[in-house]
Amino acid sequence: xxxxxxxxxxxxxxxxxxxxxxxxxxxxxxxxxxxxxxxxxxxxxxxxxxxxxxxxxxxxxxxxxxxxxxxxxxxxxxxxxxxxxxxxxxxxxxxxxxxxxxxxxxxxxxxxxxxxxxxxxxxxxxxxxxxxxxxxxxxxxxxxxxxxxxxxxxxxxxxxxxxxxxxxxxxxxxxxxxxxxxxxxxxxxxxxxxxxxxxxxxxxxxxxxxxxxxxxxxxxxxxxxxxxxxxxxxxxxxxxxxxxxxxxxxxxxxxxxxxxxxxxxxxxxxxxxxxxxxxxxxxxxxxxxxxxxxxxxxxxxxxxxxxxxxxxxxxxxxxxxxxxxxxxxxxxxxxxxxxxxxxxxxxxxxxxxxxxxxxxxxxxxxxxxxxxxxxxxxxxxx
Amino acid sequence: xxxxxxxxxxxxxxxxxxxxxxxxxxxxxxxxxxxxxxxxxxxxxxxxxxxxxxxxxxxxxxxxxxxxxxxxxxxxxxxxxxxxxxxxxxxxxxxxxxxxxxxxxxxxxxxxxxxxxxxxxxxxxxxxxxxxxxxxxxxxxxxxxxxxxxxxxxxxxxxxxxxxxxxxxxxxxxxxxxxxxxxxxxxxxxxxxxxxxxxxxxxxxxxxxxxxxxxxxxxxxxxxxxxxxxxxxxxxxxxxxxxxxxxxxxxxxxxxxxxxxxxxxxxxxxxxxxxxxxxxxxxxxxxxxxxxxxxxxxxxxxxxxxxxxxxxxxxxxxxxxxxxxxxxxxxxxxxxxxxxxxxxxxxxxxxxxxxxxxxxxxxxxxxxxxxxxxxxxxxxxx
Numbered sequence: 001x002x003x004x005x006x007x008x009x010x011x012x013x014x015x016x017x018x019x020x021x022x023x024x025x026x027x028x029x030x031x032x033x034x035x036x037x038x039x040x041x042x043x044x045x046x047x048x049x050x051x052x053x054x055x056x057x058x059x060x061x062x063x064x065x066x067x068x069x070x071x072x073x074x075x076x077x078x079x080x081x082x083x084x085x086x087x088x089x090x091x092x093x094x095x096x097x098x099x100x101x102x103x104x105x106x107x108x109x110x111x112x113x114x115x116x117x118x119x120x121x122x123x124x125x126x127x128x129x130x131x132x133x134x135x136x137x138x139x140x141x142x143x144x145x146x147x148x149x150x151x152x153x154x155x156x157x158x159x160x161x162x163x164x165x166x167x168x169x170x171x172x173x174x175x176x177x178x179x180x181x182x183x184x185x186x187x188x189x190x191x192x193x194x195x196x197x198x199x200x201x202x203x204x205x206x207x208x209x210x211x212x213x214x215x216x217x218x219x220x221x222x223x224x225x226x227x228x229x230x231x232x233x234x235x236x237x238x239x240x241x242x243x244x245x246x247x248x249x250x251x252x253x254x255x256x257x258x259x260x261x262x263x264x265x266x267x268x269x270x271x272x273x274x275x276x277x278x279x280x281x282x283x284x285x286x287x288x289x290x291x292x293x294x295x296x297x298x299x300x301x302x303x304x305x306x307x308x309x310x311x312x313x314x315x316x317x318x319x320x321x322x323x324x325x326x327x328x329x330x331x332x333x334x335x336x337x338x339x340x341x342x343x344x345x346x347x348x349x350x351x352x353x354x355x356x357x358x359x360x361x362x363x364x365x366x367x368x369x370x371x372x373x374x375x376x377x378x379x380x381x382x
Numbered sequence: 383x384x385x386x387x388x389x390x391x392x393x394x395x396x397x398x399x400x401x402x403x404x405x406x407x408x409x410x411x412x413x414x415x416x417x418x419x420x421x422x423x424x425x426x427x428x429x430x431x432x433x434x435x436x437x438x439x440x441x442x443x444x445x446x447x448x449x450x451x452x453x454x455x456x457x458x459x460x461x462x463x464x465x466x467x468x469x470x471x472x473x474x475x476x477x478x479x480x481x482x483x484x485x486x487x488x489x490x491x492x493x494x495x496x497x498x499x500x501x502x503x504x505x506x507x508x509x510x511x512x513x514x515x516x517x518x519x520x521x522x523x524x525x526x527x528x529x530x531x532x533x534x535x536x537x538x539x540x541x542x543x544x545x546x547x548x549x550x551x552x553x554x555x556x557x558x559x560x561x562x563x564x565x566x567x568x569x570x571x572x573x574x575x576x577x578x579x580x581x582x583x584x585x586x587x588x589x590x591x592x593x594x595x596x597x598x599x600x601x602x603x604x605x606x607x608x609x610x611x612x613x614x615x616x617x618x619x620x621x622x623x624x625x626x627x628x629x630x631x632x633x634x635x636x637x638x639x640x641x642x643x644x645x646x647x648x649x650x651x652x653x654x655x656x657x658x659x660x661x662x663x664x665x666x667x668x669x670x671x672x673x674x675x676x677x678x679x680x681x682x683x684x685x686x687x688x689x690x691x692x693x694x695x696x697x698x699x700x701x702x703x704x705x706x707x708x709x710x711x712x713x714x715x716x717x718x719x720x721x722x723x724x725x726x727x728x729x730x731x732x733x734x735x736x737x738x739x740x741x742x743x744x745x746x747x748x749x750x751x752x753x754x755x756x757x758x759x760x761x762x763x764x
Contacts, residue, residue, distance in 0.1 A: 019724060019726075049726055050726060053723060053726040056723070057723060134647055134649070137649065138648055138649070188712065188713065190713075214711035214712065214713070214714050214716065215711065215712045215713075216708060216709055216710065216711060216712070216724060217707070217708040217709075217712075218708045218709065218724070242694070262648060263645030263646065263647075263648065263653075263657065263660070263667070264645065264646070264647055264648075265516055265645075265646055265647055266520055266644060266645065266646075266669040266670060267516070267519065267520070271645075272669075275645065275667060275669045278645070278660075278667045279666070279667045279668070279669070279673065284661070285645070285657060285660045285661045285667070286661070287648040287654075287657050287661070288648060291661065312624070325599070326598060326599040326600045327598055327599075327600065328598065328599075329596040329597065329598060330570065330596065330597045330598070330599075331570065331572075331596070331597075332596050334596065341435060341438070341439060342401060342598060342600070344401075344431055344432060344434075344435040
């Protein structure tokens with residue numbers, strides 16, 4: 001399917017005159033197509049307020065100029081129907097009618113070599129801007145594991161968890177996508193200019209807002225739905241009770257995509273929102289990238305072993321030896337006969353096995369009898 | 383229902399000659415009664431191995447002497463049918479046939495004034511002996527909240543989480559029960575002698591093993607089922623992958639009692655077992671005592687508010703003011719007309735509201751237009 005030049009231009013125009021995630025304008029564009037929706041804006045005398053605002057901006061819109069300037073700077077404009085269009089976004093059709101923002105974007109402004117139709121089961125890793133060292137560490141490691149396994153890491157290029165996630169993916173030569181609330185040519189936050197340039201050169205930076213657009217609060221909310229929709233699942237690493245990351249998580253949930261959360265200390269405000277998500281929000285607990293891969297992969301792939309600590313000396317003993325060991329007191333020594341009684345075994349066999357256990361250091365013999373050796377004493381509750 | 387002196391003596395004898403949690407001996411005692419089971423031990427020539435060991439110990443057992451000596455030291459021996467018998471333990475009937483240990487104990491040796499038939503929806507708070515400061519802090523706070531709400535805290539008097547849990551309950555003049563793997567007159571670990579004496583004097587210390595019994599590994603496993611059975615629900619605060627606390631949790635699960643886990647840093651080995659319990663073990667995540675109370679109380683009691691951070695300045699604004707605020711750029715200033723356009727509102731109303739917002743410090747006016755005030759900028763993702 002090829003998109004006509006007229007439709008592409010119409011959609012660029014709509015992208016310029018409407019706000020990201022404007023449910024009414026985007027929904028009508030999806031239903032009517034860009035060209036017809038523009039006609040509506042131009043022709044209809046009696047429009048709803050959202051449409052009036054967009055119509056008022058039509059006169060000043062210079063879509064050809066914006067598209068040309070963008071192209072000169074390596075920014076392409078994707079629309080539904082393009083080969084590279086990420087069809088995962090089509091799940092946003094009709095979504096958000098009851099929310100502030102929603103719907104399928106009319107197009108995406110894209111900077112960078114990574115193709116958006118090849119995201120390889122992308123994972124959104126999001127979280128607090130005011131993350132802790134712990135959150136940054138976990139986000140970075142998780143992104144490295146996920147990207148190392150060939151999946152794309154999606155995040156929002158903000159301070160904190162977002163930054164750590166992008167960096168983690170880059171550190172293993174993996175793929176990562178930054179979805180912005182402002183234009184893909186705008187460095188926000190300014191301290192991330194270098195990272196954004198790196199991502200724009202080697203990965204990809206995406207926005208629904210046209211080049212030059214500034215970040216508004218409302219655009220962050222609109223942006224969050226794109227992160228959730230582009231990813232196969234969303235992980236929240238750290239989030240205070242009102243973090244924007246929880247908005248991304250609720251979008252993922254609304255789109256029936258798995259929502260995952262990384263636990264943290266219950267005394268850390270930065271984990272409070274995640275714990276709430278895990279406690280009552282139905283999110284799945286993940287402790288790292290391996291858990292994420294297991295959860296998102298088809299059954300059988302990336303299956304984790306049941307976790308166990310390294311084998312302990314006790315595991316390597318024969319069953320009778322273990323039975324004897326379990327019957328040896330922790331601290332006050334007991335004679336062989338008493339050990340045999342507790343073990344429910346013959347005294348001579350117990351005596352022989354106690355000798356073996358003592359040779360291995362598992363038990364020790366005192367004048368009054370046997371007790372556990374020091375190492376065994378320290379693992380008595382395990 | 384009164385228990386005959388003969389039955390009580392028989393059960394004391396069985397407690398002395400069998401190991402705690404011996405599924406076969408305990409099960410037969412439950413089915414036949416203590417007196418008849420003793421007859422079996424005395425009379426039957428051809429016994430199964432577990433019974434042979436118990437029968438062999440009969441000759442040396444001096445139940446009257448043990449009971450007398452116990453009573454002299456303030457230790458009572460409770461059996462099923464006594465008014466004070468905690469009937470919650472009867473749920474162990476038939477349990478454990480496939481495990482190393484199980485069944486209803488033949489009796490309980492008890493030291494301390496707290497009555498075991500009045501546990502008021504007890505909560506077991508258990509965890510690693512080698513807990514971290516974090517685990518101790520959380521366990522102590524949780525026990526204080528739970529005990530402060532009138533519920534009894536049950537734990538095992540071990541180092542680490544157990545100790546912190548008992549101490550937390552004591553700190554608010556709450557009730558706490560220590561269930562031991564050794565005799566209630568044995569100080570294990572020795573460093574906890576003072577605490578155990580305090581609990582024995584003001585709370586209660588309980589064991590299935592007779593006075594003087596030493597702690598064996600197998601007795602810890604048997605003890606864990608009593609903790610789980612006595613409590614309405616079990617919380618694991620910190621547990622490595624092979625911690626004994628997980629054994630207590632699996633007993634609680636087997637008895638259809640709620641299992642709860644406190645998350646911690648995913649990089650902490652001391653939380654690894656809890657995370658596994660939360661990830662695949664079906665346990666509920668709790669972040670503190672309030673969560674535990676909510677989970678265990680009848681619907682409607684102790685219901686928590688949905689958590690929210692303290693109100694932010696934005697929350698106190700009128701809807702139109704908030705709409706304007708959301709449309710103000712984060713850093714690069716925009717003129718009033720542009721703000722009005724993004725907000726979809728009339729320019730004169732927007733100008734008035736921008737003035738109010740500026741007076742409150744929420745936005746600032748620069749020569750080229752409006753942008754968010756500093757405090758607002760820092761909460762843009764919230």
